[in-house]
Amino acid sequence: MNILLIEDEPELREIVQASLKKEGFLVQCAENFGEGLKKIRFYDYDCILLDIMLPGGDGLHILKHLKNIGKSENVIIISARNSVDDKIEGLNLGADDYLAKPFHMAELNARIKSVLRRKTFEGNRTLECGNVKMDLDNFSISVDGISLVLNRKEFDILVHLMTNRSRLVSKSSIAEKVWGDYMDTADDYEFIYSQVKNLRRKLKAAGAEVKITAMYGMGYKLEV
Amino acid sequence: MRLHYYTLRRLAPALLLIIVAWGGLFYFLIKRQIEKSVDRNLNNYKLDFIQAIRQDSLLLTQHSFSSHIYHITPITEKEALNVKDIYADDILYQDGKALSARTLGTALALYGRYYRLQVTASTVEERVLIKNVMYSLIVLYGALLLSILFVHHFLLRTVWRPFYALITGMERFRIGHGEAMTDVSTAISEFALLNDAMKELVARAEHAYAQQQQFTGNASHELQTPIAICLNRLELLLEQDDINPATAQVIVSVMESLSRLSRLNKTLLLLTKIENDQFPLSSMVNVNNLVQDILVELKDWMHHKQINIELIRDKGPLIFCMNEALAGIMITNLLTNAVMHNKERGSVYIMLERNKLEIRNTGEEEALDSRLIFTRFYKKSQGRQSSGLGLALVKAIALRYGLSLDYSYRDKLHIITVLFPSG
Numbered sequence: 001m002n003i004l005l006i007e008d009e010p011e012l013r014e015i016v017q018a019s020l021k022k023e024g025f026l027v028q029c030a031e032n033f034g035e036g037l038k039k040i041r042f043y044d045y046d047c048i049l050l051d052i053m054l055p056g057g058d059g060l061h062i063l064k065h066l067k068n069i070g071k072s073e074n075v076i077i078i079s080a081r082n083s084v085d086d087k088i089e090g091l092n093l094g095a096d097d098y099l100a101k102p103f104h105m106a107e108l109n110a111r112i113k114s115v116l117r118r119k120t121f122e123g124n125r126t127l128e129c130g131n132v133k134m135d136l137d138n139f140s141i142s143v144d145g146i147s148l149v150l151n152r153k154e155f156d157i158l159v160h161l162m163t164n165r166s167r168l169v170s171k172s173s174i175a176e177k178v179w180g181d182y183m184d185t186a187d188d189y190e191f192i193y194s195q196v197k198n199l200r201r202k203l204k205a206a207g208a209e210v211k212i213t214a215m216y217g218m219g220y221k222l223e224v
Numbered sequence: 225m226r227l228h229y230y231t232l233r234r235l236a237p238a239l240l241l242i243i244v245a246w247g248g249l250f251y252f253l254i255k256r257q258i259e260k261s262v263d264r265n266l267n268n269y270k271l272d273f274i275q276a277i278r279q280d281s282l283l284l285t286q287h288s289f290s291s292h293i294y295h296i297t298p299i300t301e302k303e304a305l306n307v308k309d310i311y312a313d314d315i316l317y318q319d320g321k322a323l324s325a326r327t328l329g330t331a332l333a334l335y336g337r338y339y340r341l342q343v344t345a346s347t348v349e350e351r352v353l354i355k356n357v358m359y360s361l362i363v364l365y366g367a368l369l370l371s372i373l374f375v376h377h378f379l380l381r382t383v384w385r386p387f388y389a390l391i392t393g394m395e396r397f398r399i400g401h402g403e404a405m406t407d408v409s410t411a412i413s414e415f416a417l418l419n420d421a422m423k424e425l426v427a428r429a430e431h432a433y434a435q436q437q438q439f440t441g442n443a444s445h446e447l448q449t450p451i452a453i454c455l456n457r458l459e460l461l462l463e464q465d466d467i468n469p470a471t472a473q474v475i476v477s478v479m480e481s482l483s484r485l486s487r488l489n490k491t492l493l494l495l496t497k498i499e500n501d502q503f504p505l506s507s508m509v510n511v512n513n514l515v516q517d518i519l520v521e522l523k524d525w526m527h528h529k530q531i532n533i534e535l536i537r538d539k540g541p542l543i544f545c546m547n548e549a550l551a552g553i554m555i556t557n558l559l560t561n562a563v564m565h566n567k568e569r570g571s572v573y574i575m576l577e578r579n580k581l582e583i584r585n586t587g588e589e590e591a592l593d594s595r596l597i598f599t600r601f602y603k604k605s606q607g608r609q610s611s612g613l614g615l616a617l618v619k620a621i622a623l624r625y626g627l628s629l630d631y632s633y634r635d636k637l638h639i640i641t642v643l644f645p646s647g
Contacts, residue, residue, distance in 0.1 A: 009449055015456045022463075080448055102452025102486060105459055153524070168463050172483060180521045182552065184487060185560040185614065191528030216472040218462065218479065 001116065004045040005029045006036035006062065007078070008055050016049065019105040020112070022167065033057035040066060040073070046119070047074045047112055050095070052086060060086075063093040074115045078103070104173035106164045113163050127162045130209030130224045134159060143206040153178055154199040157192075161212060161222040170219035196220060228380050235376060239369055247365045254357050258350050259326075263311050266328040270343055274332055281335075295342040299331065304338035307331035316346055324351050386410035390419060397426060399433050437496060444493040451486045455479060484611075491613040494553070495600075498620045503547040511542040511551065511644075512576055518555050519574075522563075526572075531563050537576035544579075544644045546625045554621045557614040558583050558640060565638070573637075579644040584637040591633035598629060615640075 003025045007013045010031070017027045028043070030036040033056030040048065040062065048066075052059030059077070066073060077090045080101040087098045096115045099108060117125045117136075125136040131144045139155055141148045150158065156178040161169055171189035178192075200212050213221045225233075269292050277283045284296055293316070299307075309330045316325040327344040389408040397405055405426050408419050458479050462472060497503065519526075519533065526533055544551075562572045562585035570586035596602045598619040601612040622629040628643040 009453075011453045012449065012456075015453060015460065018460055019456070080445065102448055102455065105456055168459065170459070170479075179524065182518055182521045182556040183525070184490075185556050186522070186525050187560075187564050191524045194528070195524070216462070216469065216476045218472075218476040 001025050001047070002043075002045045003027045003047045003049065003112070004036075004039055004043070005049045006031075006039075006054065006059065007049065007051045008032060008053075009051075015105070016108065019109070023109060025112075033059070033062070036062050037065060040071065041069065044071070045073050047076065047115055049108075049112075050075055050077050052077055052079045052090065053081065060089060060093060063090065063095060067094055074119055076108075076111055076115060078108075104170060104176075106160070106167065106169045106173045107177065109167070110160060110163045110177065127159065129162050129165055129222070132162070132203070132208050132210050134162065143203070143208045146206065148202060148206050150199065150202060153195050154202070157195060157199060158203075161220060162210075165210075165222045165224065168215050168219050168221050173219070227384065228377070231380065232373060232377060236369075236373055239372060243365045243369050247361045251358055251361055255354050258354055262326050262345065262347055262350055263328070266311065266326060266343055266345055267309075269345065270328055270330060270341065273341070273343065277334060284334075284339075293344045295340075295344075297340045299338050299340045301338050304331040304333065304340070307340060314344055316344060318346075323348050383412065386412065386415040386419070390415070390422060394422065399429055437500060440492060441496040441500070444489050444496065447489050448486070448493070451482060451489060455482050455486065458482070488611050488613065491611055491617060495613065495617055495620050498550065498617070498624055501624070503550050503624075506545050506547050508543055508545050509548050509551045511544060511555070511581060512537050514548075514551055515555055515559075515574060515576065515581075518552065518559060522556070522559060526563055529563055529566070530569050531566050532569070532571040533574070534571065535574045535576070537574075539577040542576050542578060542581060542644065544625075550621050550624070554618050554642075555581075557618050558642075561614050561618075562638075562640075579646045581642040581644070582639060584639045586636065587638050589636055592631065592638065594631040597631050618642075 001024070003020060005013060005016055005020075005027055007016065007029070008031055013029050013031065017029060020027045028039065028045075030039050033054045036050075036054070036059075050059050050062060059079075063075060063077075066075070072094075075095045076097040076099055077086075077095045078099045078101060079086055079090075090098055096118075097111050099111055127134040127136065132141065133143075133145075134141045134155075136159065139152075141150055141155065141158070157174055160174055160177050171192050172184070174192055175183040175186070175189045183189075196212060196214075203210060203212070209224060211223045213223055215221050273283070273289055273292075273294065276289065283289060287293055287295065307330065309328060311326065311328050314325045314327040316323045323346050325344050325346050327342055329340070329342050332339050332341050386408045393405045393408065405423055407423070408415070410416050410419070458475050461467070462475050462479075467475075515535065515537075519535065558581075559572070559574075562583050565587050566572065566585050567587055572586075573582075573584040575582040575584070593602075598615050600616040602615075603612045619629055621627075622642065626645050628641075630641045630643070632639045632641070
């Protein structure tokens with residue numbers, strides 16, 4: 001999978017690149033408007049991560065340009081502006097998603113995979129890990145072909161962990177992903193624990209080959 | 225008290241005192257002049273009488289001479305030598321009526337004999353004159369007092385009009401709204417000076433305010449990226465396999481502090497955005513539904529904290545036109561505030577009425593300072609997780625939409641009331 005990252009902040013570029021490489025993506029970078037334009041003209045990518053505040057021009061023009069040259073690459077806008085107007089305009093111009101800075105790497109990862117899934121499987125979105133298989137469209141999960149009953153929260157947590165398998169997923173990332181944006185005003189994320197505990201119990205009882213490990217009280221990791 | 229009435233109230237008694245004193249003095253002077261002339265007349269009469277009696281001794285037996293009344297009685301020489309001219313008020317009886325009069329007592333020598341002479345003249349006319357003078361004075365000075373106050377009143381009104389216009393302008397002025405103050409044109413140079421000084425002050429305040437706003441905004445914005453980079457790098461570091469648990473613990477605690485910093489920063493940025501009016505989109509928000517949606521999101525967290533939530537919303541839907549995201553932020557902050565500052569196994573009561581949202585919660589059994597709780601970084605409990613910005617955020621949103629925000633402490637409950645303007 002080929003990903004183009006158009007981002008002017010060198011450190012952020014480096015981190016995103018490192019993080020995505022772990023997931024097995026091939027990441028190319030462009031550090032300004034001109035370079036970004038050149039790269040989209042000459043190469044094809046599976047996904048483009050686009051910062052819309054770029055030196056040399058508005059990132060939204062890159063979106064327009066993509067449309068003009070007839071390319072239908074998946075684009076995820078990453079922006080520090082986090083304004084509703086930008087979001088609406090970006091999505092109207094054909095972007096697939098909008099992610100406000102700062103973001104968790106797990107979240108970026110989840111968004112990229114979601115966008116790619118949409119592209120490759122055309123409506124049949126599944127996640128597989130060991131003997132665990134999740135169907136995201138029907139909200140069903142099976143272990144060794146035997147279906148398992150999870151509540152919505154448990155299901156969403158597992159999806160998030162499976163998307164970021166073998167990586168540390170922080171509790172705050174889970175809280176925001178599963179419980180919603182309002183959760184960032186909460187003073188602690190201890191309440192996640194009881195859901196994770198139930199999820200672990202159900203997975204173990206079903207004989208799943210995946211295991212959720214707590215990481216330093218910071219978050220969780222899904223291990224196969 | 226208004227300047228207007230203040231000066232009038234000071235001026236009126238002073239003027240009254242001066243005018244009464246002046247009028248009284250004038251009255252007594254006039255009265256004395258009249259009395260003196262009465263006495264002079266009596267004296268003239270006495271001289272006339274003495275001249276007449278020298279020619280006509282018959283007068284000795286009579287009592288009246290040219291409209292005056294007199295008494296003449298013989299006395300000894302010794303007595304006569306002791307008599308001095310004495311003027312005194314007297315009463316005359318005429319047709320059974322008592323009339324005011326004046327008498328002059330004197331002694332005179334006639335044909336070698338001595339007499340005591342007492343001449344009396346009626347002063348009815350003079351009394352009437354004095355009375356008329358008094359009435360005229362009262363009316364005159366009364367009218368004078370009133371007209372002075374009247375003129376003063378109208379003069380004050382005209383003179384101070386630009387001043388009041390300036391004050392109204394100042395009252396209407398809201399910093400950060402970008403409205404310049406309206407000019408007050410006046411011929412009075414002091415007020416023109418005040419106008420200019422105020423205009424300059426306002427311009428300077430606006431400028432400083434804008435700069436401060438911009439600084440907060442820029443600083444928060446610029447901080448966001450480095451914080452995010454630190455967090456992401458630490459996340460990657462934590463994912464390395466060869467890391468030992470002790471190091472991991474240190475990294476985690478650094479990450480926690482950074483997350484707090486990031487949240488604080490985000491909130492500051494949000495505050496700036498609200499104050500800069502960067503949430504222009506408004507729609508009709510059903511607060512009842514919103515509260516319920518948020519409660520669903522926060523349910524697990526509240527449950528974990530063992531806080532009991534009661535929602536009372538049978539008094540009709542609360543619908544208000546505002547930015548939905550801001551409404552959500554406001555309600556979330558009010559609710560999380562009520563949960564975070566609660567006690568163990570405490571309760572939160574949410575009351576929804578047609579134009580009122582009230583959130584009551586148990587907590588520390590002591591009222592908080594209602595003037596301070598909505599200010600930034602006010603923290604009663606030294607809770608590490610509380611940013612001290614939640615209620616400031618609520619306040620900023622309330623201000624933006626003209627909602628009134630109130631805190632009170634009743635029956636061991638901390639109560640925050642949000643009143644939505646109707647219509």
